[in-house]
């Protein structure tokens with residue numbers, strides 16, 4: 184990313200094109216926003232919509248037996264997709280409610296317009312908007328925003344992670360026994376999910392395990408040192424993309440239970456402050472040897 188003036192940036196993808204273009208066209212390209220700045224602006228805009236909807240009785244429909252979708256999810260996604268498409272028309276967008284598009288670009292935005300819909304629908308103010316950009320799977324920028332508490336977590340690859348503009352870092356807790364953990368349970372195929380076994384074991388081996396209901400916020404909380412570790416099965420790329428970058432930029436570690444790098448949308452994610460990673464992974468492997476769904480059959 185290169186800065187043209189205090190407000191305007193252009194990205195490396197445009198450098199070649201810039202050289203080849205006449206002067207007037209380059210002026211248009213300079214108007215493109217920095218990816219992170221754009222994601223922040225759009226998340227704040229979507230946040231206003233969520234807050235408006237939070238004050239109204241929720242209009243709930245169901246995608247599965249407990250998979251809720253509200254008017255808020257849809258309005259938020261419409262606002263995000265419209266704005267991203269305006270700023271980056273050639274980029275692909277994978278958005279949870281299905282209104283994104285795939286033009287075959289190597290740049291892909293991963294959008295969860297409302298992470299924590301169940302909390303939202305019940306008036307529990309732990310929910311967020313998650314927006315991240317990846318280039319061929321490599322994360323470049325990510326934002327997780329909880330509009331109720333006005334907490335905006337942001338990260339750009341190589342630029343560190345921030346909460347409301349202030350640098351954040353993972354915790355320094357270095358034993359599982361003294362850690363506070365977090366996890367989540369899916370809204371689909373609930374009986375097939377083995378997580379209750381992991382929940383039981385990790386609860387007995389730590390200060391406790393929270394289940395807060397927004398995976399994006401859970402990951403952002405690891406990045407900010409509020410939780411020392413998080414794991415979950417079956418999350419989608421739009422749940423994790425921004426949070427993973429936040430944790431990496433805050434000094435933490437993200438992998439699967441085998442220690443392989445976590446791939447967006449992978450079957451299992453283990454994200455920690457780094458210091459308890461191997462210990463937590465050891466416990467997870469021990470449980471999977473007893474077979475709690477042998478990490479979803481890989």
Ligand code: IPD
Nearest residue numbers: 298299300367368369396397398
């Ligand atoms: C859900 C939340 C929850 C997690 C579920 C997700 P949604 O996302 O992130 O914390 O446990 O697996 O599906 O449906 O509220 O966007």
Ligand code: CA
Nearest residue numbers: 295298299422
């Ligand atoms: Ca989600």
Ligand code: CA
Nearest residue numbers: 279295297298
């Ligand atoms: Ca969602």
